[in-house]
Amino acid sequence: MESILPVIVVLVLTFTYKVFRFSNASYLLMFIFLCLHTYGAHYTYQRTPFDMWLKASFHIQRSYYDRVVHFAFGLFWAYPFRELLTRAAAQRGFWSYVIPTTVVFSCSACFEIIEMVAAFVAGQHGEEYVGLQGDVFDTQKDMGLGLGRSGYFNGHTCMVSTQKAAQINTLTRPASQLMMGITTN
Numbered sequence: 001m002e003s004i005l006p007v008i009v010v011l012v013l014t015f016t017y018k019v020f021r022f023s024n025a026s027y028l029l030m031f032i033f034l035c036l037h038t039y040g041a042h043y044t045y046q047r048t049p050f051d052m053w054l055k056a057s058f059h060i061q062r063s064y065y066d067r068v069v070h071f072a073f074g075l076f077w078a079y080p081f082r083e084l085l086t087r088a089a090a091q092r093g094f095w096s097y098v099i100p101t102t103v104v105f106s107c108s109a110c111f112e113i114i115e116m117v118a119a120f121v122a123g124q125h126g127e128e129y130v131g132l133q134g135d136v137f138d139t140q141k142d143m144g145l146g147l148g149r150s151g152y153f154n155g156h157t158c159m160v161s162t163q164k165a166a167q168i169n170t171l172t173r174p175a176s177q178l179m180m181g182i183t184t185n
Contacts, residue, residue, distance in 0.1 A: 003041045005111075006034045020088055026080035033076040036069050045069070070142040074104050074149030082154065097154040101147065108146035112139045 009030065013022075022030075040048055046063040054064060081100035085091045091099065116139070 003038065006038050006041075009034060020084070022080055022083060026083050029076040029079055033069075033072050036072050040065055040069050066142065067145055070108065070145040071149050073108060074146035074151075075153060077104055077107070078150040078153040079157075082157070094158075097158045101150045101154050104150035105143065105147040108143040112143055115139075 013027075013030070039050075043049070045051075045066040048063075048065045050068075051063045051065045054060060078100050081103045082096060085099055086096050
């Protein structure tokens with residue numbers, strides 16, 4: 001079931017390529033996330049070799065690969081969502097940073113709801129599939145990782161773009177204003 005996500009994403013990107021082309025950076029970020037997700041889906045998230053190494057090295061019981069992927073979802077999808085919003089919808093300013101963060105959070109929530117339904121329908125096997133591992137707040141933690149990383153990324157991007165705009169504003173003022181210390185806001 002988890003392997004459906006990469007197939008859907010690749011199909012959507014293929015069919016919309018002529019209408020909207022993302023930047024190479026966005027395609028790279030999406031590809032990295034899909035690789036992480038496919039790796040986890042292949043082994044089931046609890047049994048990846050990465051998790052086996054973590055458990056053996058740090059003597060832990062819980063599988064943390066799903067948390068890594070939720071963190072990566074927030075990190076690697078915030079930029080493509082923002083790019084889509086700024087280029088296709090011409091959204092600028094504050095909302096161009098907030099909306100992608102909420103989209104990442106809502107996608108995380110939808111995925112967790114789908115997992116919950118699968119666990120409910122499948123019974124005991126569903127709980128193993130979802131991988132709660134005795135943590136009743138697993139769903140909230142997973143969504144929080146996506147939200148937190150996306151919020152951090154968009155906040156950082158906002159800060160950097162604001163600083164660049166201030167530098168450009170300083171460079172484009174007439175020399176007479178710079179010499180007299182006049183600021184224009």
